[in-house]
Amino acid sequence: MNKLxxxxxxxxxxxxxxxxxxNAALPILAASLLSADPVVIANVPHLKDVxxxxxxxxxxxxxxxxxxxxxxxxxxxxxxxxxHYDLVKTMRASILVLGPLLAKHGYAEVSLPGGCAIGARPxxxxxxxxxxxxxxxEVKNGYIYARVPNGRLEGKTxxxxxxxxxxxxxxxxAATLAKGTTVIKNAAKEPEVIDLANMLNHMGAKISGxxxxxxxxxxxxxxxxxxxxxxxxxxEAGTYLIAGAITRGKVTLKNVRPDHLLSTLxxxxxxxxxxxxxxxxxxxxxxxxxxxxxxxCTAPYPGLPTDMQAQFMALNCIADGxxxxxxxxxxxxxxxxxxxKRMGAQIRVNGNTxxxxxxxxxxxxxxxxxxxxxxxxxxxxxxxxxxxxxIDRIYHVDRGYEFIEDKLAALGAAVQRCD
Numbered sequence: 001m002n003k004l005x006x007x008x009x010x011x012x013x014x015x016x017x018x019x020x021x022x023n024a025a026l027p028i029l030a031a032s033l034l035s036a037d038p039v040v041i042a043n044v045p046h047l048k049d050v051x052x053x054x055x056x057x058x059x060x061x062x063x064x065x066x067x068x069x070x071x072x073x074x075x076x077x078x079x080x081x082x083x084h085y086d087l088v089k090t091m092r093a094s095i096l097v098l099g100p101l102l103a104k105h106g107y108a109e110v111s112l113p114g115g116c117a118i119g120a121r122p123x124x125x126x127x128x129x130x131x132x133x134x135x136x137x138e139v140k141n142g143y144i145y146a147r148v149p150n151g152r153l154e155g156k157t158x159x160x161x162x163x164x165x166x167x168x169x170x171x172x173x174a175a176t177l178a179k180g181t182t183v184i185k186n187a188a189k190e191p192e193v194i195d196l197a198n199m200l201n202h203m204g205a206k207i208s209g210x211x212x213x214x215x216x217x218x219x220x221x222x223x224x225x226x227x228x229x230x231x232x233x234x235x236e237a238g239t240y241l242i243a244g245a246i247t248r249g250k251v252t253l254k255n256v257r258p259d260h261l262l263s264t265l266x267x268x269x270x271x272x273x274x275x276x277x278x279x280x281x282x283x284x285x286x287x288x289x290x291x292x293x294x295x296x297c298t299a300p301y302p303g304l305p306t307d308m309q310a311q312f313m314a315l316n317c318i319a320d321g322x323x324x325x326x327x328x329x330x331x332x333x334x335x336x337x338x339x340x341k342r343m344g345a346q347i348r349v350n351g352n353t354x355x356x357x358x359x360x361x362x363x364x365x366x367x368x369x370x371x372x373x374x375x376x377x378x379x380x381x382x383x384x385x386x387x388x389x390x391i392d393r394i395y396h397v398d399r400g401y402e403f404i405e406d407k408l409a410a411l412g413a414a415v416q417r418c419d
Contacts, residue, residue, distance in 0.1 A: 004394045004405065007414035008364055008385035011288070012249040014411040018237045018256050019045040019402040020069070020230035024192040026093040027169040028199050028230060029053045032062070032073040033100035034176060035203055037225030041071045044230055045402045048395065052091045056083060060097070078105070085111040085142065091399075095123055095166060098144065099174035102135055106148040112139070125167040129158045133171075133178060155180030155219050163188050163300045168215070169196055175217035176205040184215040190301040191260045195231045202226040232256050232280075235307045236401060238264040239376050241284045242311045243411065245273050246318060246384045250285040251411055258282050263304045270294045271315065293321030293358050298328050310336050310377030317345040318384050319358035326353045336374035339367040343385055364389040369396040376401065383413055390418075 020043035030053065032039040044050060046069065054071065058064055060081070063074040081101055088094040088111040101108035113123065123144070127137050130146065133153040138145045155178045158171055168188040173196070175182035187193070189211055197210035203226045206218035237256045244251035245268055258265070258277040265275050268284060271291040276283045293316050298306040306329035316323045317340055327333050334354055337347050342365045346357040364387030369375030375397040382389035391397075394417070397404055405415045 002394050003418050004379065004391045004397070005416050005418050006364075006379065006382035006389045006391070008382050008387060008389060010247065010383070010412055010414060012244050012247045012251055012383065012408070012411040012413060015252040015254060016240060016407045016410050017254045018232045018240070021045075021192060021195070021233035021235075022047055022049055022400050023165075023235070024195040025050055025230045026053050027096050027173070027192070027196045028228065029057065029071065029073070030096040030100055031173050031196060031200060031203070032057070033060070033075050033078060033097060034104050034173060034200075035223040035225055036076040038072055038074045039203070039225050040227040041073070042069065042227070042229040044069050044071045045233065047402055048399045049091050049093065052087055053093065056087045056094055056097065059084065059087065060101075081105055081107050081109060083108070083110040088113050093166065095126060096170055096173070098126065098146065099130070099170035102130060102146050102148060103153055103174045103177040106151050108144070108146045110144045110146070112142050112144065125160055125162070125164050126170045129160075129167065129171045130174060132156045132158060133174065133182070153178040155182040155217070157183045157185065160184070160186040162186075165190055165193060168193055172197060172207065172215065172217065173200070175219060176200055176207070176223060178217070178219040180219055182217045182219065184217070185213065187213055187215045188300065189213060191231060191234065191257070199226070199228045202228055234260040234264075235305060237261055237282070238305075238308050239311050239380070239401070240407065241268060241282065242315050242380055243383055243408065244284045245271060245286055245291050246315050246380050248286045248288045248290065249411070250283070252281060252283040254281050256280060256282050263302060264308055267294050267296065267304065267312065271319065291315055291319045293319040293323035293356070295323050296325040298326065300329070306330060306333065307373050309333060310373045311380055313337075313347070313354065313356060314340065314377040314380040314384075316356040316358055317347070317362055317381060318360070322355065322357045324353055324355055328352065335370040336377050339370070339374075339378055340381055342367055343381055343389070345381070361386050363387055366390045366392065368392045369394060372396050372400045379404070383408070
């Protein structure tokens with residue numbers, strides 16, 4: 001099993017490019033099922049989750065060609081309407097094929113999804129909404145069995161009880177081919193939802209309101225093929241900015257959308273970073289100063305992403321002062337705390353809040369990643385720690401970070417993959 005060995009204590013400086021967004025690429029890949037024409041998707045990151053989605057589409061019968069971050073998908077031959085457990089168990093985003101299959105083919109069998117063990121992320125919202133649109137759904141033996149008796153979903157008003165990103169995306173895709181108009185209320189506003197809507201509109205969909213809490217979709221008879229480029233990954237960008245901050249360095253990121261990073265950038269400025277940015281770049285400079293402790297409270301976009309919580313916790317571990325971190329999205333997302341404490345961090349957890357008292361130095365230690373973003377937090381802590389840290393179960397980080405050791409090495413980190 002692969003591990004990362006990191007020799008900490010080096011100030012990171014330099015420039016790297018940010019990859020395409022995993023959380024945008026996955027629904028966009030799934031959306032290719034809605035058209036019988038070829039769809040070409042550029043800026044697709046080379047990640048385990050992306051590979052899993054591509055393999056899943058292939059199992060469904062799609063013809064796929066991959067060439068250096070560009071994926072061409074021909075879904076005209078899709079006949080297998082079953083998303084099997086062997087793939088779905090490894091990635092919760094596999095549920096995103098449910099809406100497109102049901103809308104295009106009127107039937108789907110999808111295994112209940114797996115993924116990171118960070119708390120309850122029920123698919124009940126997806127299923128309730130699809131039932132409202134006329135689908136008949138039965139859940140048994142670990143599978144979702146869904147069919148459309150009338151052959152075509154019907155446009156309805158969908159009100160989500162809780163903001164759900166994948167729920168919004170699934171219904172957004174399903175509604176493009178539904179009869180009539182669908183209105184999604186309390187929709188997720190994330191940039192990745194907007195990216196999916198933009199891509200679907202390129203395919204001939206009629207979607208308005210993406211990026212607000214009310215999205216309207218006027219159903220069309222069919223969607224055509226298109227070429228589309230995935231937006232940059234704001235979570236990867238935020239992670240590397242914190243890598244610069246936690247090591248008191250200066251890093252510049254290219255191929256970014258600073259307007260998608262505002263909550264993260266504001267917090268980093270609170271920590272003492274000097275931030276400059278342009279249309280597609282961001283520079284963070286700590287001027288070799290120790291960061292200040294900053295309070296964190298996760299929230300749906302445009303609030304601070306839950307996917308950045310572990311990284312900011314790592315920063316607070318070595319910051320000057322004491323800070324509180326409140327996790328308001330997932331109830332089981334402090335599993336990295338025990339590993340950070342092994343490195344000398346001072347953290348106290350009370351319910352959904354962690355109190356972190358920064359220390360001058362943390363020390364390298366053997367630690368174990370428990371989920372994707374927790375692994376990123378451990379990598380950041382290792383970069384700042386004195387001595388060597390070996391991070392086990394690094395397959396988690398490969399689900400969301402493309403060539404992480406190469407990018408860190410380009411900034412001056414001493415990091416290598418080992419068995």
